[in-house]
Amino acid sequence: MKDSQFLNYLIGIVGALFGFLILMVILANLMSSDEKAQDSMVTDAINERIKPVGEVTIGAPKAAAPVAAASPKDAYQSNCFACHGTGAAGAPKLGDKAAWKARIAQGKATLFKHATGGYKGMPPRGGSSLDDAAIKGVIDYMVSQSK
Numbered sequence: 001m002k003d004s005q006f007l008n009y010l011i012g013i014v015g016a017l018f019g020f021l022i023l024m025v026i027l028a029n030l031m032s033s034d035e036k037a038q039d040s041m042v043t044d045a046i047n048e049r050i051k052p053v054g055e056v057t058i059g060a061p062k063a064a065a066p067v068a069a070a071s072p073k074d075a076y077q078s079n080c081f082a083c084h085g086t087g088a089a090g091a092p093k094l095g096d097k098a099a100w101k102a103r104i105a106q107g108k109a110t111l112f113k114h115a116t117g118g119y120k121g122m123p124p125r126g127g128s129s130l131d132d133a134a135i136k137g138v139i140d141y142m143v144s145q146s147k
C-alpha cells in the first residue's frame, strides 16, 4: 500500500467514525430527553413507596416547635444531664446538696428564669427546645433530687 493510499484510507475511517459519533450524540440527546422524564417518574414512584407509613400532617409543620417531654426525668436525662450529671462547665450536679442549697434558696421562679433565659455558663433552656412546662418539671425534679 502506498503512503498516499493509506492516508486516504485513514481519512475515510476517521471520517466515518466521526459521522457515527455525531449520529450517536444526536440519538443520545433524543433518547435522554425521554429518559429524564422517565427518571423523574421513577424517582416519584420510589419516593412514594419508601415514604414513612404513619405520615400525618395537620396544618403547616412548625419549625423547631417546643417539645413537651415524656417525663421530667427523661427530659433531664436528654437535655440537662450532659452538664448537670457531670458538673461540666461548672454546673451544679444533680444531688449535690451543697451546690444547690443557695440556688434553691433563690426560689423556683428565679431558677426558672435562669434556666429559660440563661445564666452564666448555663445556656437558655440548656440549649434544648423544651417548653416552659417541661423546664418547670425538670427544675422540680432537679430540686427534689438535690435537697
Ligand code: HEC
Residues within 6 Å of the ligand: 076, 079, 080, 081, 082, 083, 084, 088, 089, 090, 091, 092, 103, 106, 110, 111, 112, 114, 115, 119, 120, 121, 122, 123, 125, 126, 127, 128, 130, 135, 138, 139
Ligand atoms: C451546657 C451545660 C448545661 C446544660 C446542658 C444545662 N445546664 Fe443548667 N447550668 C449550667 C451551669 C454551668 C450552671 C451554673 C451557672 C452558674 O451559676 O455559674 C447551671 C445552672 C442551672 C440552674 C441553677 C440556676 C441558678 O439560678 O443558680 C438551673 C435551675 C439549671 N441550670 C437548669 C437546667 C435545666 C432544666 C437544664 C436542661 C433543660 C439545664 N440546666 C441544662 C449548665 C448547663
